[in-house]
Amino acid sequence: MLNILKTTKIEPWRFLVAILVIIAGDWGVINAQGESFLSLFNFTFLLIAGLISLTILLGWPNLKALFKKMSKGNWKWVFFAIIAEVILTYAFAFVGDILNQSLADNGAVEGLGSLGDLLLSFPFLSLSLIGEELLISTLFILTFVIINKFFTDKQSVIIATLCSLTVFGLSHYGVYDGNLYQCIVVIGLAHIPTIYAWLKTETLWVPIAIHIIYDFLLLALVSVA
Numbered sequence: 257m258l259n260i261l262k263t264t265k266i267e268p269w270r271f272l273v274a275i276l277v278i279i280a281g282d283w284g285v286i287n288a289q290g291e292s293f294l295s296l297f298n299f300t301f302l303l304i305a306g307l308i309s310l311t312i313l314l315g316w317p318n319l320k321a322l323f324k325k326m327s328k329g330n331w332k333w334v335f336f337a338i339i340a341e342v343i344l345t346y347a348f349a350f351v352g353d354i355l356n357q358s359l360a361d362n363g364a365v366e367g368l369g370s371l372g373d374l375l376l377s378f379p380f381l382s383l384s385l386i387g388e389e390l391l392i393s394t395l396f397i398l399t400f401v402i403i404n405k406f407f408t409d410k411q412s413v414i415i416a417t418l419c420s421l422t423v424f425g426l427s428h429y430g431v432y433d434g435n436l437y438q439c440i441v442v443i444g445l446a447h448i449p450t451i452y453a454w455l456k457t458e459t460l461w462v463p464i465a466i467h468i469i470y471d472f473l474l475l476a477l478v479s480v481a
Contacts, residue, residue, distance in 0.1 A: 257458040258409055260318050261400055271398065274309040278394050279303020281387070303344040306390020313397060324392070324459045333453035337466045341357055342450035348442045357437035371479040378472065385467045388424070389450075393460060395420035396451065415428075417451050 284301035310319050349359060374381075399416040407415065425444025432438045454463045 257322065257455065258400075258413075260314065260321060261397060262409075263405060264314055264318060264401075266313055266401055270312050271402075274312045274394065274398065275304050277309045277312070278391060282391065285387075286427075299380045300387070302387025302391050303383055304387075306387055308395055309394045310390065310397070313394070313401075322458075322460050324461075326457070326459055326461045326465070330457045330459065330462050333457050333462055334465050337449040337453040337463075338470050341446055341466075341470060342448065344446040345442060348446055352437050352442065355437070357435070359438050359442065360432040360435045371476060374472075374479050375474055381471070381475075382468050385471055386464050389460065389463045389467050391427070392420050392424050392447070392451070393454070393464070394416065395423050414457065417448060418445075421445055421447050421451070426475060 260261075264474075278339075281301045281304065284305075285298050288295045288298040288301070310322070314322070352359060396416045396419075399419045400412050403415055404412040421444040422440055424447065425439040425441070428439045428443050429436075432443070450463045450466045453466060454460065
């Protein structure tokens with residue numbers, strides 16, 4: 257996958273348009289709430305914005321390459337990342353407690369209702385989570401391509417990972433009452449195993465599967481509690 261990023265020439269206008277599109281998608285998710293007509297489709301905004309941005313940046317053939325079919329061996333990375341994320345999330349939450357960084361509740365999670373309600377909302381939830389992974393991958397690619405001219409591949413991956421996950425975490429700022437520690441560390445950096453699994457398998461279906469399974473299991477536990 258890194259070879260695609262290193263060999264694809266991206267003009268400055270593509271960077272600008274891709275950034276504007278992804279910002280517009282995130283803005284739509286945040287602001288299209290309540291009873292407005294657009295709120296009916298806000299679960300698709302990041303998905304659409306992510307696909308458009310990635311197509312602009314890499315072109316359709318390279319985008320298809322990023323979505324190559326998963327192999328049976330890829331599933332071990334899915335389960336590895338889920339377990340690793342659970343461990344990291346609890347570890348970061350524990351450290352936050354020591355630092356007096358109490359975690360805010362997610363109102364959307366509390367409003368899901370029963371397990372049956374969760375199952376009914378699963379298709380919409382899945383599309384929303386796919387959009388989040390496309391947001392992360394777009395931010396990662398944007399950062400990597402820019403800084404890889406000045407750093408080694410390994411350094412570029414580390415920086416791109418930290419930058420993309422920080423921005424991803426901050427996109428949850430309103431959801432968690434402006435708790436920066438929770439947004440950046442617990443939500444953002446705890447997602448590092450997922451990016452690692454993506455880089456190892458070189459298919460975006462892996463982080464998508466991780467995100468959907470992880471969140472569904474978490475929400476199911478909340479629903480039956």
